[in-house]
Amino acid sequence: LQLGRRLHRFPMPPGPRRVPIIGNALQMPREREWVKFAEWAKAYGGIVHLSVFSTHFIVLSDAGIISELLEKRSAIYSDRPYFPLASGLIGYDKFIILEPYGPRLREGRKLILNNINTRNAAILHPVQVSKMLLFLRKLFEDSGHLRLHVRWLVAAVIFKISHGRDIQDPDDAFVKLVETTNEDFALSVRPFVYLVDSLPFLKYVPEWVPGTGWKSVIRERRRMLHKLRDYPYEVVKQQLAQGTAQPSVTASLIEENPNPDPEEEELQKTSTSILYSVLTNSQSVSAIESFFLIMTLYPEVQNKAQAELDSVVEAGRLPDYGDRDKLPYIDALIKEVLRWNPVLPLALPHSLMEDDTYRGYHIPKGATVLANSWAVMHDPALYPDPFEVKPERYLSDQGALNPDPRQFAFGYGRRVCPGQLLAEDTLFLLIASVLSTMNITKPIGSDGLPIDVNVEYTSGAISHPTSVQCNVTVRSAESERLILTNASRDGEA
Numbered sequence: 001l002q003l004g005r006r007l008h009r010f011p012m013p014p015g016p017r018r019v020p021i022i023g024n025a026l027q028m029p030r031e032r033e034w035v036k037f038a039e040w041a042k043a044y045g046g047i048v049h050l051s052v053f054s055t056h057f058i059v060l061s062d063a064g065i066i067s068e069l070l071e072k073r074s075a076i077y078s079d080r081p082y083f084p085l086a087s088g089l090i091g092y093d094k095f096i097i098l099e100p101y102g103p104r105l106r107e108g109r110k111l112i113l114n115n116i117n118t119r120n121a122a123i124l125h126p127v128q129v130s131k132m133l134l135f136l137r138k139l140f141e142d143s144g145h146l147r148l149h150v151r152w153l154v155a156a157v158i159f160k161i162s163h164g165r166d167i168q169d170p171d172d173a174f175v176k177l178v179e180t181t182n183e184d185f186a187l188s189v190r191p192f193v194y195l196v197d198s199l200p201f202l203k204y205v206p207e208w209v210p211g212t213g214w215k216s217v218i219r220e221r222r223r224m225l226h227k228l229r230d231y232p233y234e235v236v237k238q239q240l241a242q243g244t245a246q247p248s249v250t251a252s253l254i255e256e257n258p259n260p261d262p263e264e265e266e267l268q269k270t271s272t273s274i275l276y277s278v279l280t281n282s283q284s285v286s287a288i289e290s291f292f293l294i295m296t297l298y299p300e301v302q303n304k305a306q307a308e309l310d311s312v313v314e315a316g317r318l319p320d321y322g323d324r325d326k327l328p329y330i331d332a333l334i335k336e337v338l339r340w341n342p343v344l345p346l347a348l349p350h351s352l353m354e355d356d357t358y359r360g361y362h363i364p365k366g367a368t369v370l371a372n373s374w375a376v377m378h379d380p381a382l383y384p385d386p387f388e389v390k391p392e393r394y395l396s397d398q399g400a401l402n403p404d405p406r407q408f409a410f411g412y413g414r415r416v417c418p419g420q421l422l423a424e425d426t427l428f429l430l431i432a433s434v435l436s437t438m439n440i441t442k443p444i445g446s447d448g449l450p451i452d453v454n455v456e457y458t459s460g461a462i463s464h465p466t467s468v469q470c471n472v473t474v475r476s477a478e479s480e481r482l483i484l485t486n487a488s489r490d491g492e493a
């Protein structure tokens with residue numbers, strides 16, 4: 001480290017004191033890293049340097065600096081760090097989320113964005129509406145299993161769009177496959193869990209050497225990942241041949257290019273499978289769970305949102321996408337759901353592709369660059385009372401309006417989330433449909449009194465509420481009628 005620094009005219013950005021060889025390894029927070037990183041930003045500034053062994057971390061906690069580096073200089077800040085275990089040995093580097101920056105990544109993102117965009121609303125919206133109707137009925141009939149229904153909804157929307165598949169229950173073969181690979185992924189990117197990430201040469205040790213049992217674990221994870229990539233795609237291919245395929249992103253890709261070469265076909269498979277795999281589903285689930293949690297904590301916000309819905313959506317029907325422009329309070333509530341406890345508090349790590357100099361600091365090629373989106377969205381200078389949910393902060397005509405947090409919640413530059421439109425559309429329809437027909441309150445204890453709910457979030461890359469306890473009831477007999485008659489009109493019910 002010392003040597004590296006002397007070779008450059010400029011110093012690295014400031015940061016907590018490092019010790020030889022291990023750097024800041026012992027100071028690295030194990031939980032809710034973004035909070036500690038924000039404290040370091042107060043002490044050292046919006047750009048902080050940390051190191052763990054030979055890996056440099058640059059943590060950005062200032063909106064201006066994030067925009068300067070990850071957006072304006074996005075041509076060199078858009079790689080992903082290489083995880084020897086997950087990227088190399090298991091093969092996640094072929095899937096957009098961990099894929100290195102380059103032509104293949106751009107192609108894969110294009111395949112997604114060509115299908116998930118506002119021009120395709122006529123295809124995407126009816127899927128979301130029909131699944132939402134079923135979700136309302138599930139919630140109405142069995143409100144005790146909120147989490148299960150939310151997971152079903154997210155999977156049902158995405159599988160219908162990606163592969164034309166109707167997911168009936170959580171035991172569906174596609175859903176099981178995704179859940180297994182999700183767990184594998186989470187375990188595979190946890191730093192230092194497997195020695196091979198710190199000591200990459202271990203991958204060359206033959207399997208019969210004692211202590212290398214991890215190799216069979218890796219083989220199994222690789223097999224599951226390939227199954228995730230191939231199986232749903234092959235099903236659609238077969239259905240197209242038999243003339244039974246439903247419209248879907250995968251079906252259109254195959255129809256557009258029916259005789260792909262092996263590389264093109266692998267790209268089609270990895271791009272379509274990323275839609276429902278790895279992080280994507282959990283991202284939407286986490287945001288929806290935050291919404292339910294917020295409703296139990298802020299009844300006055302719920303009342304205002306319902307009043308707005310009642311004034312726009314006439315009696316006798318459910319809200320639809322056509323109402324969206326007339327619902328500014330609901331839009332502001334979506335922004336608070338995304339800001340209050342962001343789904344990806346540190347976005348996803350970017351990696352710098354060549355040496356850079358910024359504000360007199362040297363940032364080395366290969367540095368892992370983390371955007372502390374949580375710190376920005378809890379900066380009192382941008383969001384006064386940042387820990388409070390206040391949709392008014394985007395609506396008030398007195399004083400400066402707070403910035404739109406979506407520019408931080410969905411990531412940055414050339415790696416910005418390609419599923420943003422779908423995620424926001426689902427959130428809008430869910431919030432509008434649930435609030436126009438149901439009331440969400442704190443859970444009721446055996447003594448008949450409301451129980452206080454905990455606000456606690458997990459620490460992983462994707463942060464979830466640890467539990468969501470609430471009491472969901474229909475608003476009126478008319479709401480009940482709307483839920484039951486509309487759901488039974490859906491083709492699947």
Ligand code: HEM
Pocket residue numbers: 096097098099109158274275276280281283284287343344347348349350408409410411412413414415416417418419420422423424
């Ligand atoms: C509320 C829901 C969601 C939130 C808050 C969210 C947020 C994010 C963020 C912060 C990133 C990292 C961007 C960066 O590295 O700078 C990301 C990446 C990504 N998201 Fe989302 N996302 C959501 C839902 C979705 C959905 C529904 C999909 C798919 C349909 C999706 C697909 C992806 C993919 C493929 C990437 C990786 C992009 C790349 O590496 O180039 N996301 N998302």
